[in-house]
Amino acid sequence: MILVPAAVPRTAPAFQRLIDPEQRPAVRAGLTVEALPPGVRVEQLPYESVESVTVVLSGRLIAAGRILSPGEALHHRPGTSYRLTAVRGAPTAVLTVRPTPPRAVIPAQRSGSAPAPSWRQVEVGTVRLDPVGVCGPYADRAADAFLVVLSGASSFLGELGEVPLLPGDLVYVRAGERYGLRAGRRGPVTAVLGRVGTPGATLGPEWDSRPMRSGQADPQG
Structure with missing residues (x-):
């Protein structure tokens, strides 16, 4: 168990590495959090071999032509770039999740090539x-x-x-x-x-690049 107290910044700009695979090689993903000032635009560069996921933690975010609220996530295919815009009014905190598969299973890709069907992790x-x-x-x-x-x-x-x-x-x-x-x-x-x-595992439906709000979990599990 890794506990990061007060991981969500309340003021912007701010950036923090919450889970760093370079310091903790056993974890399966790197997690970062960033607080964006109201109205700011951020261009994210593509990652060729793994997906990345943007999760809104506070405020609101414009991405893929939609407005995302806290709790909503946007999945990005490997090799794709994207733009994030914080809605004016208050800072927006976003969590970025990026899997870190073993180097041996990372497929060789070039920009513009079709990602493998099992890109979702x-x-x-x-x-x-x-x-x-x-x-x-x-x-x-x-x-x-x-x-x-x-x-x-x-x-x-x-x-x-x-x-x-x-x-x-x-x-x-x-x-x-x-x-x-x-x-x-x-x-x-x-x-x-x-x-x-793990790479190749199927965890759910193909959400592609559409913002989604997952259903409420059963409180009794």
Whole structure:
């Protein structure tokens, strides 16, 4: 379990590496968070061999001709560039998830070449829990998992028991570790929950480049 307290910046501009594969070679993805000033545009360069996923944590973001709200994600195919624009009014915090497959399984590609059908490695969803509601605990041997608390006080359910979490906290767990979330008694909890599988694994439908809002997870898991 890797806990990053207060991972979501409240002021812009700001950038932070939350999970760095160079420092933690065993993780299956790199996670960064960035706070964009209102109205700013960001051009993201393509990554040839892996997808990248943009998740809105606060504020609103214009991408692929749509306005994304907190909890919504945009999946980018390998080799594609994209533009992000923060909506005016308040800073927008975005989480970027980029899988780090072993070098031996990274296919050789050139710009403009068609990516392999199994390019999807990341699944992202939004879970909403009523007071004292529970999601999990789960133990996925095929994927790493992460969660970011967007609102409400909660507790992480893991190998070390219950760990208190506040809005903005991030937790990353390796494949096989138990993870779950329990809402506090004073109010509901909203969190982003994600999984990062191995190359070639199918974690869900082909979302392509369309913004999506995953359905509510079953509070009883």
